[in-house]
Amino acid sequence: QVQLVESGGGLVQAGGSLRLSCAASGRTFSNNAMGWFRQAPGLEREFVAAIRWSGGSTYYADSVKGRFTISRDNAKNTVYLQMSSLKPEDTAVYYCAASLYKYSGNRYDYDYWGQGTQVTVSS
Numbered sequence: 001q002v003q004l005v006e007s008g009g010g011l012v013q014a015g016g017s018l019r020l021s022c023a024a025s026g027r028t029f030s031n032n033a034m035g036w037f038r039q040a041p042g043l044e045r046e047f048v049a050a051i052r053w054s055g056g057s058t059y060y061a062d063s064v065k066g067r068f069t070i071s072r073d074n075a076k077n078t079v080y081l082q083m084s085s086l087k088p089e090d091t092a093v094y095y096c097a098a099s100l101y102k103y104s105g106n107r108y109d110y111d112y113w114g115q116g117t118q119v120t121v122s123s
Contacts, residue, residue, distance in 0.1 A: 009117030022096030038092035047105035
């Protein structure tokens with residue numbers, strides 16, 4: 001089992017920045033990749049960014065490319081999402097997820113999920 005706890009959400013004005021953290025515990029050594037997803041009211045959960053634990057390769061949804069950066073600290077078993085130039089359309093609950101076997105943007109490839117943290121961007 002892997003437990004994931006997100007933190008760092010909040011209210012920010014458009015153009016501002018936030019950094020989300022995701023602390024992983026449990027059988028973290030078995031994870032292949034970590035991802036961030038988000039879900040706005042009435043919409044499906046969508047992919048934001050992913051990173052491999054080993055090697056650190058990353059990729060992003062087109063909607064956040066150039067504005068968001070995913071990173072990890074292996075020693076702390078923590079993944080971060082640095083969000084800059086935030087827009088009102090970035091408002092959502094942000095979820096951290098762990099995949100045992102895949103490295104993808106498909107939410108169904110992820111095996112463990114955090115409880116989510118709210119990000120609200122005001123115009």
